[in-house]
Amino acid sequence: MDRWSFWDFLFPPHCVSCARDGEWWCADCRSKVEKVRALVCPRCLKQGAHECRPVFPFASVMALGYYHDPFLRAVITNLKFNGTRVVMRDIEKFILSRKSELDEWRLPHDTVLVPVPLSEPRHRSRGFNQAELIAQAFQKSLWPEVKIQPVLAKVKNPDPQSSLGDDVILRQKNIQDCFQVIDDVPSHIILVDDVITTGATTAEAARLLLAHGAQEVRVLALALGA
Template identity: 30%
Template sequence: MSYCLYCHKSYSEAWSWEAMIGFKQSPLLCQDCEGRLVRIMGEICRMCGRDFSIFPEQYRQGDCCFDCIRWEGNDAWTGVLQQNRSLYVYNDFMKEMIAKLKYRGDAEVVKAFYPVLSSEFKKISRDAILVPIPLSEERHYERGFNQAELLARGLKKHTSNLLKRKNNEEKQSKKSRNDRLQKKENPFEFVDEIKVMGKKFVLVDDVYTTGSTIRYAAKVLLEAGATEVSSITLAR
């Protein structure tokens, strides 16, 4: 008998030879909770990882969505982000899970995503250094943890907290889409610039919305000499 990391109800695991001999990890969510998550699979935007199966045809061009075409069409942002890959669609249930993690302090729930996260990371770059998107000192103090660091921990790869967030930055979730896309001062700065030169990085965060947070962080790394920056997020 196991207990779901989200709803905490007990459930029986389906027996299989793979689980029995260790080829398959035991599920950490019950079947009901797992069934409410929507994995991003199949045809996606080659840059941001948007799921084209739930995206209107008129908002894409070939294998790229119009959002990414606009980013790449801006001289200041061309080539800043190599690619983003996200695990799940940001539906109502995923929104609830992330809220439980971030705002109600249930940090254990993040472990349910470690197997899928590790599998997706291998498709991006096995030799890159992980950089969690930082919280402001105030936000970190309020929560007691950084959800991006918890996600990165599940990859069991070298992680560096090379960036810090300027404390005058307004909370992103309180901004409209247009406000997020407005040109502004970069909200990130370095903790240690020396460790960046000539290396590849993968940024880790919980949600990719407009892509502005990821790109601002990537820009700081590239300007310091990083050769390539990609990102991986829990939801898109």
């Protein structure tokens, strides 16, 4: 019996996406998450053939699906806004099912996962940082040898980025100087977040880490887009 069984008995799981009984995010819904169609350009976040106007300092960017995908959106919004932490075990299964995509991403041996932080008031009111839980899920499912290190703190609490639409300039201004380095900065970093929308938040974090000695910053998210 695993550690969830007692709670499963009291609160029988039902899928956050299709409401079917049995799991908090069922195998059927997990398998329906559309894969990211092409490599994401680390310089401008566009996909496929495009004219690149580089704005971002990332070495590479990887996401397991799109935020407009109803199957993936259901699990992320339930985690974030309803505090449904029990979905994490099914997110781990989802990540494991995408192992082959992530295996292509050869990690330097000293790679460290750095979750994008929440501000202290937000962290307190939510009770957890979803980026931290997602980093733990990647570690548990795929990379047990990779360390998680919370190198950054969010020291200001700007307007929610989602309130600014998809204007990357506004979002960049809003998030400027919101992060602070609170620990030694590793050389090879994977910044982990739940969703990458315009990239403004992650880019601000990456810029700070690179300015403090990181050699390479990659970005990993469950979902891409708005």
